[in-house]
Amino acid sequence: MDVIEAGLRGQSWEKVRTLFALDPDTVHLNTGTMGALPHRVLEVVDQATRQWSGSLVDIYPPGLYPEHRAAIAKAYGVDQDEMVISHNATEGMARVIHGLDLRAGDEVVTTSHECYSVLSNLNLLRHRHGIVVNTITLPTGYDVRAEDIVESFAAAITPRTKVLAFAGITLFTGTMLPIRALCELAHRHGLTTVIDGALMAGMLDCDFRATGADFISCSGSKFQCGPLGTGLLYIRNKVHPEHNPLPLPEFWPIISTWYPMQGTPPPRTTTSVESCNIGDFVQSAGSASIARGAALAAACELWDEIGRDRIERRIFELAEHARSRVAERFGTAAMYSPGDDPRLRSPLIAFHPFRDRADAWNVKKVAAFVSRLETEHRIWVRWTEFDVPGSPHQHYAARLCTHIFNDHDEIDRAVEVMGKLAEQLS
Numbered sequence: 001m002d003v004i005e006a007g008l009r010g011q012s013w014e015k016v017r018t019l020f021a022l023d024p025d026t027v028h029l030n031t032g033t034m035g036a037l038p039h040r041v042l043e044v045v046d047q048a049t050r051q052w053s054g055s056l057v058d059i060y061p062p063g064l065y066p067e068h069r070a071a072i073a074k075a076y077g078v079d080q081d082e083m084v085i086s087h088n089a090t091e092g093m094a095r096v097i098h099g100l101d102l103r104a105g106d107e108v109v110t111t112s113h114e115c116y117s118v119l120s121n122l123n124l125l126r127h128r129h130g131i132v133v134n135t136i137t138l139p140t141g142y143d144v145r146a147e148d149i150v151e152s153f154a155a156a157i158t159p160r161t162k163v164l165a166f167a168g169i170t171l172f173t174g175t176m177l178p179i180r181a182l183c184e185l186a187h188r189h190g191l192t193t194v195i196d197g198a199l200m201a202g203m204l205d206c207d208f209r210a211t212g213a214d215f216i217s218c219s220g221s222k223f224q225c226g227p228l229g230t231g232l233l234y235i236r237n238k239v240h241p242e243h244n245p246l247p248l249p250e251f252w253p254i255i256s257t258w259y260p261m262q263g264t265p266p267p268r269t270t271t272s273v274e275s276c277n278i279g280d281f282v283q284s285a286g287s288a289s290i291a292r293g294a295a296l297a298a299a300c301e302l303w304d305e306i307g308r309d310r311i312e313r314r315i316f317e318l319a320e321h322a323r324s325r326v327a328e329r330f331g332t333a334a335m336y337s338p339g340d341d342p343r344l345r346s347p348l349i350a351f352h353p354f355r356d357r358a359d360a361w362n363v364k365k366v367a368a369f370v371s372r373l374e375t376e377h378r379i380w381v382r383w384t385e386f387d388v389p390g391s392p393h394q395h396y397a398a399r400l401c402t403h404i405f406n407d408h409d410e411i412d413r414a415v416e417v418m419g420k421l422a423e424q425l426s
Contacts (some may be wrong), residue, residue: 085220144340349398
């Protein structure tokens with residue numbers, strides 16, 4: 001392992017693949033659900049668990065992960081006070097949504113293509129506090145343009161809108177939303193931006209601050225390939241006008257053991273200099289899994305060694321190969337993921353595999369297709385469900401996604417198998 005890991009930025013992708021604990025008989029095309037763990041990450045989980053099991057050392061200070069947060073924050077273009085190691089993207093989104101200062105009648109603009117955990121938390125606020133959730137249905141298909149999406153959001157904003165909440169990359173169709181354009185739209189209207197970035201971390205060589213967002217909640221176990229039960233939460237804690245000129249939004253750090261028991265925390269800054277470490281307030285939640293935090297940091301460190309820019313290029317190069325193969329085999333009309341506009345492409349590709357278009361709303365057939373790929377061919381993808389503008393039915397699609405441990409040959413084989421299986425089921 002040490003020989004392979006020496007000088008990772010210069011290693012071949014074949015060598016990089018050996019860093020992962022992959023089943024050699026399985027084609028893993030479902031990182032959008034869970035990534036593959038590197039051997040190094042597994043070792044850190046085990047070592048740190050053994051180190052802290054039954055330890056007489058004070059477990060609370062390490063549970064704030066100060067060094068890990070600082071290193072991870074740097075990789076994502078922000079500072080330690082703006083980074084939280086969470087349990088997953090769902091928890092991060094819940095803590096943000098319930099920490100916003102929303103009152104009865106305030107509106108949140110979001111989409112029907114959000115993760116269930118996002119929509120359920122917004123619905124909870126609707127029932128509890130009387131907010132209004134204005135939900136738009138994103139356009140789907142190969143020829144969708146970024147301007148179409150921005151226009152849909154712009155048309156939904158009213159004088160009562162307070163928040164734009166959207167996925168950086170949708171889990172259902174793999175559409176990469178025009179994040180910066182949507183954040184600039186929010187800036188013009190004085191709105192808070194909340195991004196479900198579950199699929200961004202580890203995929204994109206991403207500067208969170210440069211997106212202009214106020215909050216981004218990410219998974220640590222998908223493209224970042226950390227252990228299950230880890231996530232990253234970015235909370236804007238400084239004002240950099242070139243990225244986001246708005247004042248910091250009022251935010252209540254719920255589930256915090258460091259929030260003052262009396263008095264108030266320091267006032268939030270109006271400049272680029274930290275005045276209150278909001279990351280510490282959110283991170284402090286009693287005892288924490290020191291092993292999982294250390295393992296996530298190890299995964300991020302591995303990404304830095306390979307090169308985040310190099311990783312992004314590889315993921316998207318494989319995605320373009322997969323997209324072209326799917327288009328050749330099934331046709332662009334079968335694809336729900338954007339293809340014509342490179343600004344909206346991601347490595348998650350959703351498509352309708354069957355000849356009869358009516359089968360697009362036959363959940364049993366799509367589920368059987370995915371199940372048989374796994375049980376009969378050891379190809380791991382998933383099916384997704386989502387609304388389509390103008391359709392009276394919810395649509396179901398097969399979805400594959402590429403990561404750095406994939407290669408061209410297994411993508412070719414997988415698409416060929418998918419084509420033959422779809423013919424059998426059609």
